[in-house]
Amino acid sequence: MSIKIGIPRALLYYEFYPLWITFFELLGAEVVISSRTNKQIVESGVQHTVDEACIPVKLFHGHVVDLRDKVDYIFVPRLRSICKGEYICPKFCGLPEMVRHSIKDLPTLIDITIDCIKSNRDLKNAVFAAGNFLTEDRDLITTAFQTAYIAYKEHKMILKKQLFPPFKRKKIMVLGHPYTLYDSYLNMDLLQKLEACDTSILTPEMLPKPVISHYAQNFDGQLYWSFAKKLIGTVLYLKDTKSVDGVIYISTFGCGVDSVVAHLVEKIIRRDTTLPFMLITLDEHTGEAGINTRIEAFIDMLKWRDSDENHISSHG
Numbered sequence: 204m205s206i207k208i209g210i211p212r213a214l215l216y217y218e219f220y221p222l223w224i225t226f227f228e229l230l231g232a233e234v235v236i237s238s239r240t241n242k243q244i245v246e247s248g249v250q251h252t253v254d255e256a257c258i259p260v261k262l263f264h265g266h267v268v269d270l271r272d273k274v275d276y277i278f279v280p281r282l283r284s285i286c287k288g289e290y291i292c293p294k295f296c297g298l299p300e301m302v303r304h305s306i307k308d309l310p311t312l313i314d315i316t317i318d319c320i321k322s323n324r325d326l327k328n329a330v331f332a333a334g335n336f337l338t339e340d341r342d343l344i345t346t347a348f349q350t351a352y353i354a355y356k357e358h359k360m361i362l363k364k365q366l367f368p369p370f371k372r373k374k375i376m377v378l379g380h381p382y383t384l385y386d387s388y389l390n391m392d393l394l395q396k397l398e399a400c401d402t403s404i405l406t407p408e409m410l411p412k413p414v415i416s417h418y419a420q421n422f423d424g425q426l427y428w429s430f431a432k433k434l435i436g437t438v439l440y441l442k443d444t445k446s447v448d449g450v451i452y453i454s455t456f457g458c459g460v461d462s463v464v465a466h467l468v469e470k471i472i473r474r475d476t477t478l479p480f481m482l483i484t485l486d487e488h489t490g491e492a493g494i495n496t497r498i499e500a501f502i503d504m505l506k507w508r509d510s511d512e513n514h515i516s517s518h519g
């Protein structure tokens with residue numbers, strides 16, 4: 204019987220899942236992904252974390268509890284940096300410790316440390332450390348990771364090909380962290396609701412990384428955080444290319460990064476463009492009716508602009 208490795212469907216699962224699923228499967232493990240976010244997972248996450256934690260971290264705990272009795276190991280990497288010269292939100296650094304101290308009776312955690320701040324070479328050690336939970340064959344681990352990396356890149360290419368189907372009327376950039384944009388329970392199907400309103404959605408994941416990096420360089424200041432660089436680079440791209448009709452930023456209550464970045468994004472949009480902008484902040488208490496009303500009002504405003512642009516406020 205193969206070893207079961209659980210991967211929580213939360214946080215950077217949404218960015219890297221093709222990589223780690225393929226990697227562990229090629230090493231012979233059975234990979235179990237936690238259930239899609241649901242009411243029980245939210246409640247369990249809230250119960251196992253402090254009130255001050257952001258909702259994505261609470262959800263991560265809920266997903267770990269969902270896997271607890273189903274697997275032999277749970278993959279909870281300690282992320283310090285995922286890109287040379289950039290840091291990630293400090294909450295990713297303490298994930299294994301937070302989870303261990305908050306949730307009882309856990310299986311062994313695969314708590315490798317990923318730190319690419321100096322170079323991607325350090326990633327190699329992390330990959331071997333993860334692979335060693337299943338095998339000591341270094342060649343096998345290397346081959347598995349190379350194949351997994353190709354799967355990850357292919358997944359990225361598919362996302363980029365989704366860019367703007369031509370038949371939709373309005374184009375909206377939806378900004379936010381991948382785990383807020385792609386967890387449809389957390390964001391209450393926001394992307395699907397926008398698409399149902401005859402709009403095309405663009406997210407930062409659909410833009411090529413070199414394009415984002417190029418535009419991020421134009422920012423007047425130092426961008427240390429990977430998330431900040433991605434979001435600011437995307438907004439500066441929008442400013443130059445004028446490729447969308449409006450921008451929605453989905454933030455989460457208690458997010459330290461968003462408390463700075465959402466403000467900067469809004470400032471750039473208000474100052475340098477005429478794009479309508481709307482900030483939506485989510486937490487575990489957010490009501491769906493309120494979100495629906497705001498989306499409908501935003502779409503209506505975009506449509507009114509077509510006929511009466513000079514009289515409509517650019518404020519969402």
Ligand code: SF4
Binds near residue numbers: 380430
């Ligand atoms: S970036 Fe914000 S939402 Fe994400 S883990 Fe850090 S504090 Fe939470």
